[in-house]
Structure formats: C-alpha cells, structure tokens
Amino acid sequence: MRILHLLASPFWSGPAENVALLAQAQRALGHEVTVAVDRKRRDVLSEEPAVPRFQSLGLLDEGGLTLSVKSSPWELWSDLQALRGRQVDVLHAHFTHDHLLTRWGTPKGAVRIRSIHAPRSLRASLPDAGAYTVPANHLRAKLEGRHRPVQVLPALVAPMFEPPKDRKALRRALGLEDTHLVGMISTFQESRRHAVGVEAFAALVRHRPEARLVLVGDGALLEVTRTQVSAHGLKDQVTFAGYQQGPAFAKWLQALDEVWILGLGNDWSARAAAQARACGVRVVAVKEGALPELADAQVDAPTVDAVLSAALSGAQATTEHPTNHRIASDILALYGQAEARR
Template sequence: MRILHLLASPFFSGPAENVALLALAQREAGHEVTVAVDRRRKDVPAEEPAVPRFRELGLLDEGGLELSVKSPPWNMWSDLRRLRARRVDVVHSHFSHDHLLARWGRPRGAVLVRSLHAPRSLRASMPAADAYTVPASSLLPRLREQGRTAEVLPALVDPRFHPAEDRSALRRELGLTGEPLVGMVSTFQPSRRHSVGVDAFALYRKQRPEARFVLVGDGGLLEATRRQVEERGLSEAVTFAGYQQGDAFVRWLRALDEVWLLGLGNDWSARAAAQARACGVRVVAVEEGALPDLADARVATPTPEAVVTAALSGQRAPVAHPTNERIAGDMLALYERARRSR
C-alpha cells in the first residue's frame, strides 16, 4: 500500500511525533510511506524543525508539496496539481489545511482519511473524507452519529521509553534529590495549568515534606511560574529542567516517581501519559482527551486540592496500552474499510 501523510506544520511537536511513529510502524509492516510537511516556514527557532527529523527517519516526502498555511494562492494551486498527479493508495491528512488540499486535490482512486487531533477540529464545516480518526474515545460518538467511519488513533510510544535500569543512579547524574520525585512535562502555557500544579505541590509538601518538583519544558508562562514558586517559598524544592528533547527528555521522565498532567495542548492523544506509563512512572491526570484512559489517578476538577487528593491516593490502574504495531494494523484496517465503503 502506498501511503502519503500530510502534516502542514514545520515543527516536530504536537501531533508530528505521533505521525512519525505511525508512519514508521506502517513502513515496518511492509508499506511504502512518506510524510509531507510545511517546506515554506524554515525559521522555527522556538521549536525543533520537522524537516530534518523526518529526513533522518527516511520518511520525508520529496514530491514537491509546499504544504503551508502561509503559502500564497498560486502555491496552493500548485500543491493541488502536484497532489492530484500523485500515485498513492491513501492520503492521510492531519491538519485542516491538509484536509482541504486533499479534498480538492485527491489523487485518482486514493482513499482520504482525516485525523482530528483536538476537539476544535471537529466541526460541521470540515470537508468530507472516507474515514476519520480521533485522539480519544469520547469524541467518537459525534462522528458516528453523523454516519462517518471513525476510529481512535491512540498515542504511539517510541521504544526508547522504558523504565530506568537504575533510577537512583540516574537521579544522581541529573542532580536530583528528594522523594517522591514529582514532575510536570509540558509547555508553559495556560492550558497546562502549571499554576495549579505549583499550588498543589505546596499543599502536597505538607504531607510529603521530602518531595521534590521537577518542571520540564519552556514557554510563555515560564517566568510567571518561577515567580509563583518563589512566592510560595518552594525554590529549594523545585527544579526547572528547561526544554528537553530526544534521549535527554527520556532520561528526565524516567527519573520521576509520578507525573502530573493537568491539561492538554494541541494534541489530545495524551502522548506524555503513554510515555510516562512506558517508563513505569505513575500518572495523575485531569479528565481531558485520552488522559482518563491512561491515568492511574484521575483529577475530576483541576484544583490544587483535587490534585493532591489524587496524588496521595496511591491508586494504580492496570492499563494495557496497544503497541505501535497494533495501532498501525488498526489504521491499515481502517483504510481498507474506507476503501470498500467508497
């Protein structure tokens, strides 16, 4: 099967890693798979660029698509013509720009699948497709009620995410002390609720005075969070690890006892929760997106008190998260069902 993923983003963040892992698993299953990304926006200083990563993985599509929301109309028209001339069996689009392009530039005979990565993309005005995926089971009924073929596309996990062989040694290498070691691993933006996390940790330390808080990431609210930590008198108990990626991110995540996931950004598959569980890290999470299916302890209302109650509960949930191979197989089956129903 010849599969072309469309990802109109210059960043290797948000859904991009999930798309890469899905494409790799599909390729390992014996299919011809490439990923087209935004080739227009080259200056991305704040985040990791997508082009080098997809090229390194051998997945980067070289079919000439610019695939950018910043493209002028004549370049978009060129993309339509180039896409329509392609010989592929499946076009799997991941953003609204991709979907619109694929709707009108679909190659002859190709199946069109649209992945919705956040609920805001699920709207009546979205173009038609042969099948859809959503990041969480709670979003399926809205599509199925409309008679659309749809399945959940869960978070895929890189094989690098597994428990540390010697967590104590790893913590010494990272300069971390204290127990339990609690972390938040996300961009500092309002939806991630770092302010709730800091206030919750202040309450948590009253019960667990030796606890330490590790905040991994960067973003617009980083300095405001630093000030909040200082105001709560927590500076000696909080580590700001900065933005981490690749193997470095895996090491910081493995070092934790538990992670607090208090909100989602532009990818509701809750990939960080799946990664944490793969590393043997306990997950305390709010009830958003796919987080309820991956959490050990759920936070019904995102308040400091509710976070502390969940963290102190000690609950552990037996979650059997599907393998990347299983997820890729399910997507291939979805493509086939969509082809038969056309």
C-alpha cells in the same frame, strides 16, 4: 500499500511525533510511507523544525508539496496539481489545510482519511472523508452522523521510553535527590496549569515533606512560575530542568515517580501520559482528551484539592496501552474499511 501523510506544519510539536511513529510502524509492516510537511516556513526559531526530523527518519516526502497555510494561491494550485498526479493508495490528512487540499486533490483510486487531533477541528464544515480518526473515545460520537468509519488513534510511544535500569544512578546523574519525585513535563502556558500544580505541590509537602518537584520545559509563563515557587518558599524543593528533547527528555521522565498532567495543548492523544506509563511512572491527570484512558489517578476538576487528592490516592491503573505495531495495524484496517465502502 502506498501511504502519504499530510502534515501542514513546520514544527516538531503537536501531532508531528505521533505521525512519525505511525509512519514508521506502517513501514515496518511492509508499506511504502512518506510524510509531507510545511516546506514554506523555514524560520521556526521558537520551536524545533520538523523537516530535519522527518528527513533523518527517512520519512520526508520529496514530492514537491509546499503544504503551508501561508501558501499563495499559485502555490495552492501547484499543490493540488502535484497531489492529483501522485501514485498513492491512501492520503492521510492531519490538519484542516491538508483535508481541504485533499478534498479537491485526491488522485483517482486513492482513499482520503482525516485524523482529528483536537476538538476544535470538529466543525460542521469538516469535509467528507472515507474514514476518520479521533484522539479519544469520547470524541467518536461527534462524527457518528457522517456514517463513515471512525477509530481512535492513540498515542504511539518511541522505544526509548522504558523503565530505567537504575533509577537511583539516573537521579544522581541528573543532580536529583533520591526521594519522591513529582514532575510536570510541558510548555509553560496557561492551558497546562502550572500555577495549580505549584499550589498543589505546596499542599503535598505538608503530607510528604520529602517530596520534590521537577518542572521540565520552557515557555511564556516560566518566570511567573519561578516567582510563584519562590513566594511559597519552595526553591530548594523545585528543580527547573529546562527544555529537554529526545533521549534527554526520556531520562528526565524516567527519573520521576509520578507526573502531573493538568492540561493538554494541540495534541489530545495525551502522548506524554503514554510515555510516562511506558517508563513506569505514575500518571495523575485531568479529564481531557485521552488522559482518562491513560491516567492512574484522575483529577476530577483542575483544582488544588482535586490534584492533591488524586496524588495521595495511590491509585494505579491496570489497563495496558496498545503497542505501536497494534496501533498501526488497526489504522491499516481502517484504510481497508474506507476502501471497501467506496
């Protein structure tokens, strides 16, 4: 099967990694798969660019698509013509721009699939597709009226996310104490609720004085969070690890005992929770996106008391997350359902 994923973003963030892992797993199952991304916006200094990543994986599509929300009318027309001339069996659109483009540019004989990665994309104006994916079970009902197959596309996890061989040695290498380590692993922005996390940690240390907090990431609220930590007198118990990526990020995650995920960003598949579970790290999480399916302990509301209660509960989930092979196989079956209904 010839599969072209469309991802109108220049950034290696949001759903990009999940799309890359899905494409790799589909290739491993014997299919011809490429990913087209935004080739217009080249100056993306604030975030890691997607093009080098997809290129290094051998997944970058070289079919001449600009695929950018900043495209001129002429570039949009050019993309439409280029798409119509492609020899593919499946066009898998991931963003609204991609879906609108495929609405008018799907080549004859190809099926059009749309992945929804965040609830804001579930609008009445959503164009028709042969099938849809959503990031969490509770969002399936939003598409039932379309009478098209709908399936959950879970977070896929790279092989480097696995339990550490020697957690004590890893902690020494990272300059961390060998004690109870709680982590938050996200961009410092309002939706991730670091302020709640720091307040909850201040409450936690009254129950577990040996606990330490590790904050991995950067962002607009980083200095505000530093100030909050200092105000609570927690500077010696909180490590700011900075922005980490790739194997380095995996190591910081492997060093933790538990991770608190108190809000999601652009990707509601909750990939960070799946990565943590793969590393043997306990997940304490709010009820957003796919987090309820991945959390060991659920936070009923994003409050200090609720986070503290979940952290102290000791709850452990018993469900296993599907493998990348299983997820890719299920999505290929969805393509087949869409084709059969044409």
